[in-house]
Amino acid sequence: MIDKRPAVIVRCADVADVVSSVDFARANDLELAVRGGGHSGPGLGSVDAGLVIDLSQLRDIRIDPDRRTVRVAGGCTLGELDRATHEFGLATPSGIMSTTGVGGLTLGGGTGHLSRHYGLTVDNLLRVDMVLADGAVVSASAGEHPDLFWAVRGGGGNFGVVTSFEFRLHPVDTVVGGPTFWPIERATDVLRWYRDFITSAPRELNGFFAFMTIPPAPMFPPELRGQKVCGIIWCYSGPTEHADAVFAPVRAFAAPTLDGIQPMPYPALQSSFDALVPAGLQWYWKADFFAELSDDAIAQHVAHGNEMPTPLSSMHLYPISGAVHDVAADETPWAFRQADFAQVIGGVDPDPANRALVTDWAKDYWADLHPHSAGGAYVNMMMDEGQDRIRAAYGANYDRLAAIKGEYDPGNLFHINQNIRPAMPAVHT
Template sequence: MSLDTPRGRTKGGGGLPPNLAPDRVEQLKALLRGGLVRPEDADYEESCRLYNAMIRKRPALIARCTDVADVIAAVAFAREQKTALSIRGGGHNGGGLGLCDGGVAIDLSRMRGVRVDPVARTVRVAGGSVWGDVDHATHAFGMAVPSGIISTTGVAGLTLGGGIGHLSRRFGLTIDSLLAVDMVLADGRFVTASEQEYPDLFWAVRGGGGNFGVVTSFLFRAHPVDTVIGGPTLWPVERATEVMQWYREFILAAPEELGGFFAFMTVPPAPPFPEALHLKKMCAVVWCYSGDPARADEVFAPVRALNPLVHGVQPMPFPMLQTAFDALYPPGHQWYWRADFVNELSDAAIAKHAEFAERMPTMQSSMHMYPIDGAVHRVGPHDTAFSFRDVKWAEVIVGVDPSPANAQAITTWTKDYWEALHPYSAGGAYVNFMMDEGQERVQATYRDNYARLAEVKSQYDPENLFRINQNIRPAAKGAAARPH
C-alpha cells in the first residue's frame, strides 16, 4: 500500500503484467457476465477510485461480478495465474485493501440485494450490498441488523471484521447476528458455512476478515428495531475533560438499549446545527436509544443535567440515524486512520485526549470511542475470531480532508494522537479501523485466537491467495494443532 499517491499505471499505458497470459485473460473476459475492466478501458480510472483518496492502486484486471459463477471464474484465474487477488464489496475500506497493484480485483458492487423473511426474522444479503440497502429493506418490517454508523459502508467488510455500531451494547457485534455465509473458497469450491456446516470456517469469518474466501451472501438474524431516539449532544471542547470523565461512568452503567459513542468533532457549517456553532470544536456523544420510548426522558435526564450547548436527540426512524454521517464523509477524501481497543479511560488518558482535541487539523478530522460492553461481553473471547470481548471501547482516530494539500497535516495529527494514547490502550485494534500496519499489529488484534485462525487459513487457503487484507498467514506445515 502506498500513502503517497504514486503515479502507477495510467489509462492506456503499461499493458498486462508479464505473468498474466493474454489468451487466459480473454477466456476470463468471455466467462464474466459482469465484464472485465483493463487499463486501456475508458472506465478504468473511475473503476480504480477508492473511498480513501490518499491511496491509489492499479490492478491489472478488475472483474465485475454479477453472480457466484463470475466470482468462481475470477478466483480460478487468480489462482492459476498465481497473481495477487483483492476483494471489493462496498468499497469503504480505509486502507484501500479492496484493490491491489498489478493483480486481479474482484468487484462485488453489482451483487446487491436483500431479502427479508419477516416470519423467521432473517435477512439474506448479497455480498456487494451496503448497509443502506439492508436498513431500507428491514425497516419496512420493523426490524434491523446491528451494523455501523454510516449507511454507505459495505456489508461484507464491516461484518467480516466484527461489526461495531449503534446497536452493539444491546444486540452485540454484527457477527453475533450472523447465521451463515455463502463463500467461494481458494480452490473454487462454493460452500455454506454455519454452526452446522464448516463450523471452523464459520468461526474464522466472524472477525477474521476476508482471509478465507469471497463471501457472496450473508444470512443474518434481525431484531425488533423501528423508531429510535437518537442524535448528538454537544459541549464545548474546553469541557472535554469533564465530559469524558462523566461519560466513562455513565455509559457503562446505562441500560443496554442506550448506545452512545463519544466523539471530538468540528461542527459542520450546515443545518441542523445552529449557525453560532458552525466550525466550532466540540466534544459530543451521538446517541441511539432503542428501548421503551416512555423511559426516554428518564434515560436522558443525566445527559441534560450536564448542560450541553445542543441536545439534538429526537425520535427518528433507525435508517435516518444510520444516514446522518453519509454527507459528511463521502467517498474520495483523504483519510488516515489509527485505532486501539480501550479498557480503562484513565484521567491521564483523558488529559491527552483533551490536548489533541484542541488541535484537530480539519473540519472532518475526529476521534470516536464506541462502547462495546453489554451484549458484546456475553460472547466468549474464543467463541468467534473477534478476540477483544473483554474491553469497553473501540477507539478510532481519523484525519480527514478533501484536499491532498492537507494529507500531511491529517496524517501527522493522527499518528501523534495515537502514539500519545496507545500506552493507555488494551492493545490490538478493530480490523475495520486499521490501515496496512504490519503483521505484528494483526497478531495483536487476534491475540491467542491467531494460532487457530492460521490453522483454518492453512486448511482453506494454504497458498494465501486471499492476502490483500489484514492478513492471517497459513500455519507452518507440520505445526502442532492448537486446542480449540
C-alpha cells in the same frame, strides 16, 4: 489517499463470475483483491497490477419476517440493508454510516449504534455462502464447516469471497437518538462523566463520544458552525415511552451547547453522517481497544482533541460493553470482549496537500494513547501496520485463525487484507 491500478476489475453479476475470477487469478498467479463497499481505509479493496473482484452488482436482499432473518448479497451497503429490514420494523447491528459495505464491516466484526443492545454484527451472523481459494462454493454455519464459520466472524477476508450473509434480526423501528455537543473546553468533564455513565447505562442505550468540528450544514445552528466541540451521538433502541427517563441523567449532567436527541427512523440515524463525509476524501485511521479510560488517558485525549488539524478530522470512542460482553473471547476471533471502548482516530481532509498534516496528527495522537490501551485494535479501523499489529488485534485467537487459514487457503491467495498467514500442518514421520 489510495492510487492503485489493477490490471483488471471484474464486476461480478453472480456467484459463477466470482468462481471464474478466483480460478483465473489463481491459475495466472495474479494478486487478488476483493471490493465490497469500498470503505477500506488502507485501500485493501484494490491492488496494483492484479485482479479486483468487485461485488457491487450483487445486491439481492431477502427477508423472512417470521424467522426474523435476512439474507444479504455480498455487494450490499448498510443503507440498503437498513431500508429493507426497516419495512418490517427490524434491524441487525451494523455500523454508523449507510455507505459502508455489509461484507467488509461484517467480516471484521461490526460495531455500531446497536452493539450494546444486540452485540456485534458477527454475533448476529447465522450463515455465509462463500467461494474458497480452490474455487469451491460452500456454506458455513454452526452446523456446516464450523471452523470456517468461526473464522469469518471477525477474521476478515482471509478465507474466501463471501457472496451472501444471513443475519438474525431484532425489533428496531423508531429509535431516539442524535447528538449532544458541549464546548471542547468541557472535554475533561464530559469524558470522565461518559466513561462511568455509558458502561452502566441500560443496554438499549448506545452513545459514542466524538471530538469534531461542527460542519456548515443546515441541520446545525449558524452560530455553532465551525466550532470545535466534544459530543456524544446517542441511539436508544428501547421503548420510546421510556426515552425521557433514560436520557434524564444525560441532561442532568450539564446543559449541552446543542441537544439534538429526538425520535427518528433507525435508517435516518444510520445515514446522518453520509453527506458530511463524501467519497474521495483523504483519510488516515489509527485505532485501539481500551479496557478503561484512566484520567491520564483522558488528558491525552483532551490535548490531541484540541489540536484537530482540519474540520473533518475527528476521534470516535465506541462503547463495546453490554451485549458485547456476553460472548466469550474465544467464541469468535474478536478477542477483546472485555474491553469497554474501541477507539478510532481519523485524520481527514479533501485536499491531498494536507495528507501529511492529517496523517501526522493521527499517528501522534495514537502514539500517546497506545500505552493506555488494551494492546490491540479493531481490524476494520487499522491501516497497513504490519504483522505484529495484526497478531495483537486477534490476541490468543490468532493461532487458531492461522490454522484454519492453512486448511482453506494454504497458498494465501486471499492476502490483500489484514493478512493472517497460513499455518502449515505439522508433518509426522
